Amino acid sequence: MGLQCLTLAQFRLQIPLVQCRCIHSVAVRPQAKKTSPTVQELYEKLVHGDRYALSRAITLVESSRKDHREQSEALLSLILARQRQMNTEQKTVQGKPTFRIGLSGSPGVGKSTFIEAFGMYLLQQGHRVAVLAVDPSSSRTGGSILGDKTRMTYLSRQDHAYVRPTPSRGTLGGVARNTNEAIILCEASGYDVTLVETVGVGQSETMVSEMVDMFVLLVPPAGGDELQGLKKGIVELADLVIVNKADGDLMSSARAATLEYTSALKFLQPAYEGWRSKVIRVSAKEELGIDKAWETMTEYFDVMRNAGHIASKRGSQRKLWMWRQITNELLDRLNRDDSVKKTVELMEKRVYEGTMNSGQAADRVVDEFVKATTME
Numbered sequence: 001m002g003l004q005c006l007t008l009a010q011f012r013l014q015i016p017l018v019q020c021r022c023i024h025s026v027a028v029r030p031q032a033k034k035t036s037p038t039v040q041e042l043y044e045k046l047v048h049g050d051r052y053a054l055s056r057a058i059t060l061v062e063s064s065r066k067d068h069r070e071q072s073e074a075l076l077s078l079i080l081a082r083q084r085q086m087n088t089e090q091k092t093v094q095g096k097p098t099f100r101i102g103l104s105g106s107p108g109v110g111k112s113t114f115i116e117a118f119g120m121y122l123l124q125q126g127h128r129v130a131v132l133a134v135d136p137s138s139s140r141t142g143g144s145i146l147g148d149k150t151r152m153t154y155l156s157r158q159d160h161a162y163v164r165p166t167p168s169r170g171t172l173g174g175v176a177r178n179t180n181e182a183i184i185l186c187e188a189s190g191y192d193v194t195l196v197e198t199v200g201v202g203q204s205e206t207m208v209s210e211m212v213d214m215f216v217l218l219v220p221p222a223g224g225d226e227l228q229g230l231k232k233g234i235v236e237l238a239d240l241v242i243v244n245k246a247d248g249d250l251m252s253s254a255r256a257a258t259l260e261y262t263s264a265l266k267f268l269q270p271a272y273e274g275w276r277s278k279v280i281r282v283s284a285k286e287e288l289g290i291d292k293a294w295e296t297m298t299e300y301f302d303v304m305r306n307a308g309h310i311a312s313k314r315g316s317q318r319k320l321w322m323w324r325q326i327t328n329e330l331l332d333r334l335n336r337d338d339s340v341k342k343t344v345e346l347m348e349k350r351v352y353e354g355t356m357n358s359g360q361a362a363d364r365v366v367d368e369f370v371k372a373t374t375m376e
């Protein structure tokens, strides 16, 4: 086919992937430049379950380079087209329903121990498990709460498990977009259960709850600090609360915590008809109650799926993220334009001094932005 006959989308599919500068891809295959696959080749490998292709595809969606963004959009379009063609919107290529689970909890509550035990249990049940992470610290401090130590090492060595290292840069909004896209890539690659882990800090929990089918909160076997003040909102997001460390000397505190959470949740209005948030006890370390945790999660999934709530929840989430992305993108563009930036500075000053009201100032900024974009 002559180059001039190709549409832009077709053309993108033919371009060899440019080697991402990100550490993941460089570390995986240093000579990749020579053998860079095209988007089409990457897609073929990805849907056949090639882990290297999955890592590479996630690296691609994490990149903010313009050419990488174009390639990742082409890749995601191919996946979407295939799902529509095969009528597998909520399934893996193999036809298994996909289940997205968010997992959060304070540092030290036992998230990695739980994910390792839970992931191994799911593998035994014939599932393929992907683990992704949203690290709230990366955007603010440049450091990492989740990523600084090696986590889930045993699970990550299993053939049917994929544990993605924590992205270590980018804004929380950017990380969220990447995670949403990484979920799609994992599912396209045959992982039917995707766990999205986050630490209980800042906005990351709300964000994760908005990208999964079920939000699970892991809590320690102690009086519910989470039930008071700031954390209360997070408990309210949970479809399932898991009291961890229900073993040895901690057993009686775990029992007390279970009662406390159960009575607190009793007064909440169920978010979905047919499902009331539950509280269960596990010991991730002793691998006790892991089967019960999965049983409760599948019970939730079945209720929600049969009522059509999984499809509608995912649809609403896609709309929500579209609007978040529009807002981010517009703000980015607004901040890039020099004349708009000047107006913004002036308006901020006037608003701060009280010589102009906020609404008026906002209108002026938007007008300036519209003027700048129509002149481009």
Ligand SMILES: Nc1nc2c(ncn2[C@@H]2O[C@H](COP(=O)(O)OP(=O)(O)OP(=O)(O)O)[C@@H](O)[C@H]2O)c(=O)[nH]1
Binding pocket: 105, 106, 107, 108, 109, 110, 111, 112, 113, 114, 145, 146, 199, 244, 245, 246, 247, 250, 282, 283, 284, 285, 286
């Ligand atoms: N007794 C007991 N200890 C546990 C259990 N699960 C985890 N722990 C211990 O709790 C500590 C923290 O466990 P992690 O799995 O690293 O906790 P985490 O939530 O991933 O911690 P961060 O990575 O800091 O967010 C470790 O010392 C674990 O051995 C459990 O079920 N029972």
